[in-house]
Amino acid sequence: MTTSTLQRGTSFRLLMGDGATPTEAFTLVCIATTLKFDQKVETDDAMVPDCTSPDNIPTRQSVVKGQTFDLAFSGKADFSKFKAINTVFTSGAVRNFQVFLNGTGANGGGTYQGGAIITDLSIDKNENGMVSFSCALKGQGNWPFTAAA
Numbered sequence: 001m002t003t004s005t006l007q008r009g010t011s012f013r014l015l016m017g018d019g020a021t022p023t024e025a026f027t028l029v030c031i032a033t034t035l036k037f038d039q040k041v042e043t044d045d046a047m048v049p050d051c052t053s054p055d056n057i058p059t060r061q062s063v064v065k066g067q068t069f070d071l072a073f074s075g076k077a078d079f080s081k082f083k084a085i086n087t088v089f090t091s092g093a094v095r096n097f098q099v100f101l102n103g104t105g106a107n108g109g110g111t112y113q114g115g116a117i118i119t120d121l122s123i124d125k126n127e128n129g130m131v132s133f134s135c136a137l138k139g140q141g142n143w144p145f146t147a148a149a
Contacts, residue, residue: 069139105147
């Protein structure tokens with residue numbers, strides 16, 4: 001019997017760059033306990049008629065116009081660690097991030113890396129319980145994948 005090798009959530013990580021040049025250091029965003037990395041191809045669509053049989057239902061034709069990378073993450077707010085995220089948000093600047101997939105390159109492990117702008121940052125509590133936060137990033141440019149060694 002052959003089964004898939006499923007991954008623990010800790011094998012899927014978000015790291016934030018410090019903006020230093022020429023060598024940028026990346027640090028785990030350890031308060032991010034949920035993470036969604038969304039890759040999409042955006043298209044322009046049109047409903048095109050059948051020129052031979054114009055009474056037929058038109059069909060969609062799509063033209064790829066771009067590729068997008070978006071991240072959403074959330075967790076519990078350690079204020080000292082939340083401060084770093086809030087500082088990037090209030091600057092409005094592009095910051096480099098990494099999405100890390102733990103494992104060897106042969107097993108699909110590696111890193112996506114690129115610039116992003118924090119577009120949404122919220123902090124909340126419910127019934128005086130733990131303070132939580134959520135954050136959304138909009139990727140800028142291409143986010144290449146580099147396979148692990």
